[in-house]
Amino acid sequence: MAAHLRFQVCVYMMMFVAIVPFQLKLVQTFSSNVDYCSDPDTIIVSLPCSQRYLSESYFEKHDSLLDLDFQGFLEHELSLCSCDALPDSANYVPTISTLQRHLLGEGSHRHLSTLIKFSVQPEGTSEIPAHSCQAVVVERLPSGIFADPFELQHLVQRGVFIDAVVFGDTNLELPSALSNRSLVEVHMDVGQNILLGNKKGLEINLDLPLHARYPPLDKSGYSGVEMGLPDIFMRCITTEKTQRNNCIWIAEAEIADANTSHVVWSIPSGKNEHSGFVSSITFASALLSTLIIVLSAINSPRIHSTKDLKQP
Amino acid sequence: MKCDFSSVVIFSVVFRIVLIIYGEWQDTHMEVRYTDVDYLVFSDASSLMASGLSPYKRSTYRYSPLLAFILLPNSFIHRSWGKFLFSASDILVGLFIRNILKLRGVPENLWLISMGAWLFNPFTFTIGTRGNCEPIVCAIVLWIIICIMNGYTELDHSPWIHITHNIMHLDGKVLQAAFWYGLVVHFRIYPIIYALPLVLILNPRNIQAGSKPSLQTWSGSQQKSNQGSNGKGGVSLFDSLLPLRSLLTRERILFGLLSASVFFFWTYLFFYLYQWEFLNEAFLYHLTRTDPRHNFSIYFYHIYLHHEHEFSILEKLVSFLPQLMVQLVLIFCYTQDLPFCLFAQTVAFVAFNKVITAQYFVWFFCLLPLLLPWSNMNLRWEGLSCIFIWMGAQLHWLMWGYMLEFKGKNVFVQLWVAGLLFLAANTWVLIRIMRQHNLSPIFIESQKTSVKSATKLH
Numbered sequence: 001m002a003a004h005l006r007f008q009v010c011v012y013m014m015m016f017v018a019i020v021p022f023q024l025k026l027v028q029t030f031s032s033n034v035d036y037c038s039d040p041d042t043i044i045v046s047l048p049c050s051q052r053y054l055s056e057s058y059f060e061k062h063d064s065l066l067d068l069d070f071q072g073f074l075e076h077e078l079s080l081c082s083c084d085a086l087p088d089s090a091n092y093v094p095t096i097s098t099l100q101r102h103l104l105g106e107g108s109h110r111h112l113s114t115l116i117k118f119s120v121q122p123e124g125t126s127e128i129p130a131h132s133c134q135a136v137v138v139e140r141l142p143s144g145i146f147a148d149p150f151e152l153q154h155l156v157q158r159g160v161f162i163d164a165v166v167f168g169d170t171n172l173e174l175p176s177a178l179s180n181r182s183l184v185e186v187h188m189d190v191g192q193n194i195l196l197g198n199k200k201g202l203e204i205n206l207d208l209p210l211h212a213r214y215p216p217l218d219k220s221g222y223s224g225v226e227m228g229l230p231d232i233f234m235r236c237i238t239t240e241k242t243q244r245n246n247c248i249w250i251a252e253a254e255i256a257d258a259n260t261s262h263v264v265w266s267i268p269s270g271k272n273e274h275s276g277f278v279s280s281i282t283f284a285s286a287l288l289s290t291l292i293i294v295l296s297a298i299n300s301p302r303i304h305s306t307k308d309l310k311q312p
Numbered sequence: 313m314k315c316d317f318s319s320v321v322i323f324s325v326v327f328r329i330v331l332i333i334y335g336e337w338q339d340t341h342m343e344v345r346y347t348d349v350d351y352l353v354f355s356d357a358s359s360l361m362a363s364g365l366s367p368y369k370r371s372t373y374r375y376s377p378l379l380a381f382i383l384l385p386n387s388f389i390h391r392s393w394g395k396f397l398f399s400a401s402d403i404l405v406g407l408f409i410r411n412i413l414k415l416r417g418v419p420e421n422l423w424l425i426s427m428g429a430w431l432f433n434p435f436t437f438t439i440g441t442r443g444n445c446e447p448i449v450c451a452i453v454l455w456i457i458i459c460i461m462n463g464y465t466e467l468d469h470s471p472w473i474h475i476t477h478n479i480m481h482l483d484g485k486v487l488q489a490a491f492w493y494g495l496v497v498h499f500r501i502y503p504i505i506y507a508l509p510l511v512l513i514l515n516p517r518n519i520q521a522g523s524k525p526s527l528q529t530w531s532g533s534q535q536k537s538n539q540g541s542n543g544k545g546g547v548s549l550f551d552s553l554l555p556l557r558s559l560l561t562r563e564r565i566l567f568g569l570l571s572a573s574v575f576f577f578w579t580y581l582f583f584y585l586y587q588w589e590f591l592n593e594a595f596l597y598h599l600t601r602t603d604p605r606h607n608f609s610i611y612f613y614h615i616y617l618h619h620e621h622e623f624s625i626l627e628k629l630v631s632f633l634p635q636l637m638v639q640l641v642l643i644f645c646y647t648q649d650l651p652f653c654l655f656a657q658t659v660a661f662v663a664f665n666k667v668i669t670a671q672y673f674v675w676f677f678c679l680l681p682l683l684l685p686w687s688n689m690n691l692r693w694e695g696l697s698c699i700f701i702w703m704g705a706q707l708h709w710l711m712w713g714y715m716l717e718f719k720g721k722n723v724f725v726q727l728w729v730a731g732l733l734f735l736a737a738n739t740w741v742l743i744r745i746m747r748q749h750n751l752s753p754i755f756i757e758s759q760k761t762s763v764k765s766a767t768k769l770h
Contacts, residue, residue: 107718149371150352170371175604177620214604214616221722268722275617278728282614283630285732286664289739290634293660296743297645301751 052163054233054248055138055185059167065140065181067228074231074250094118094234094251097201101227101263108212112139112263116232118190118202118251131247132192134162135204136233139184143169144176144215144225144267147184151209160207163187175214184208190234218269227263317410320424324406324431328399331441332392347395350671351443354394358383368589374597376499377582377590379445394443401447402440406431408454409681412651415461416754418685426681439674446671450678452496453503457651457682459489460513461754486514490567494574501598502675505639505661506654507571509647513754514563606713606727608668608706610735613728615666635664648753651682656742663738689748698741705730705737 051057058073098117103110116135141147152164168182188204215223232251335346357367357380367373367380385393406427413423430436440447462485493510496503582590603609604616611631618627638660646653658676662668689695709730715721 107716107720109718150356172372173603173605175616175619214619216620217617266720268716268720268724270613270616270724272617274613274725278617279614281732282610285610285735286631286634289663289735290637292739293638293742294641296746297641300645300746
């Protein structure tokens with residue numbers, strides 16, 4: 001009886017829980033998600049330079065990611081970003097001396113490892129205010145590959161990246177034929193006062209977890225998905241008295257070594273020629289199993305009523 | 313150590329707590345998480361709800377908002393709250409198994425073994441502690457069975473039920489079962505397949521208003537089976553179908569109306585709050601889901617090979633037909649032995665589904681212990697061989713799945729063949745269980761009604 005009472009209590013508790021969901025329109029602020037919030041430190045005046053994510057304003061104007069549109073966005077909007085704190089800011093444009101990329105691991109879940117070496121050679125001796133810098137890497141992913149925003153969020157929480165975001169088609173389940181392209185923007189710390197020059201050079205290593213979508217059917221059984229080159233930026237925030245300023249440079253590559261920077265991901269794909277026998281055998285097996293279960297159920301021993309029991 | 317009810321429950325509870333604590337440690341210290349990725353989805357959805365936002369802002373959240381709601385304490389008590397809740401439901405399933413078997417007169421040693429088959433099944437205790445919500449659904453399904461078995465007198469002391477009964481002449485058991493049934497279908501949809509057997513079991517010969525239905529006991533059914541149960545002259549459901557008018561009884565209509573009202577109440581309420589986002593994610597997605605990515609279903613490769621064009625109505629019908637036929641036949645053959653009927657239905661439903669993931673197996677694992685005492689299967693030989701065949705087919709599939717997903721090998725054909733073998737294994741095991749089961753109706757027919765109906769016929 002006591003046990004039964006305990007069941008009842010549990011069940012009524014569940015019923016209570018089920019009945020009152022709407023009394024709790026909680027007013028807590030949602031602040032943990034990297035995707036939705038804006039950082040007050042970086043909000044200054046103009047767009048997109050001062051936005052938290054550089055690619056954000058592109059997706060405010062475009063529904064999908066197209067290389068030509070994005071190139072235009074880089075040339076026309078990001079290049080206009082002013083940098084008042086550094087009068088000769090054009091002199092500080094970082095160059096990329098090395099860009100090496102590899103796909104690590106096997107299968108549908110791999111890491112794209114990118115080694116970037118910057119060289120910053122300040123010209124002139126003008127005074128540079130104190131500043132801290134981030135390398136911003138933007139990967140325009142082909143439609144066959146996606147990054148999981150929640151996995152990136154986990155890496156941000158663990159301190160691997162300063163910030164990360166995915167724009168575009170974030171449906172993680174669709175095959176590539178039914179999905180659109182997405183873009184990943186990752187922010188990594190490169191240190192303080194780097195514009196003063198660094199004899200050793202600056203080096204960052206980005207390990208980006210990526211996942212393959214099911215590719216379109218292909219005769220060869222594999223579909224090659226080529227990763228383009230990333231867009232790399234240097235973003236420095238200077239603090240001078242009460243004024244904060246946000247400087248962004250598009251990093252220029254000194255060399256473009258096709259051997260070390262182009263990456264192709266070979267993903268297994270279904271073969272069109274399988275369609276005929278796969279469909280017919282699939283349905284035949286389903287019908288056969290159905291038939292066996294139905295016949296077994298009909299021929300299985302039936303229930304006897306208690307009336308039958310009482311008859312000798 | 314003596315293995316009794318208390319020690320089994322205490323050990324199960326402590327074991328689950330240890331697993332949850334270990335999970336926290338693994339999540340913090342190892343790259344591979346112990347926590348189920350779905351739990352992170354529920355938790356994110358719940359924290360969005362706590363902020364006054366829609367839980368559907370979290371992509372891949374495809375459940376009722378009720379789930380996000382019951383996980384609200386994840387945000388302000390501890391992130392493991394949900395795991396404790398799911399594991400508590402998992403323990404509750406164990407207790408409900410005991411309750412049902414005791415109601416059916418199963419001796420202690422047998423119900424203890426059956427309870428252990430759930431509580432110590434490695435598959436089930438990891439599911440709850442990793443943060444999968446299925447144990448809640450299992451607990452509600454078993455509670456519905458208990459409500460139907462218990463009958464009106466169990467709820468005699470509830471003033472609410474008493475007043476309702478006096479005013480509307482409703483039966484407590486129907487109210488309870490219908491309420492939970494409407495809720496569970498809203499919560500997880502798949503229990504919709506139980507609608508017909510649940511309505512059919514509310515047979516006026518079994519259920520009499522104001523009196524507790526007589527349950528068939530385990531010893532009674534064993535005796536009956538010893539007297540030879542291979543004849544075919546028993547109470548078939550076809551009997552009860554003959555007078556069509558008798559199908560529309562008050563109990564059945566009430567059950568249908570109330571459960572539908574509860575279902576539509578929650579569904580409308582959440583539609584009002586979250587609009588189409590809710591209907592698309594929590595319902596339409598599951599109803600129309602055709603996943604081209606590899607899963608245990610035999611249909612996955614067929615779907616992938618045709619994913620670039622829409623399926624014709626004929627194709628959809630042909631793939632739905634096996635599911636429908638098997639469900640109907642199992643219902644008409646086994647409804648009177650309700651737990652067995654639900655088990656067979658669930659195994660078949662999962663086996664023929666267009667998408668099968670490992671968490672679906674819990675749906676029938678919770679019903680399996682309810683039939684163990686009625687099985688003639690020799691556990692040492694036939695039982696073990698069934699387990700090995702089922703597990704072997706699954707491991708074989710997992711091996712090819714690993715080759716495709718983690719090694720990048722094109723093994724679609726092998727994986728599809730492994731899916732066919734898994735269907736064959738499911739079919740084989742289901743048939744073995746069906747053939748070795750002593751079919752036993754949960755209720756003894758009411759003599760009064762039988763006599764009355766017999767008189768009417770004369």
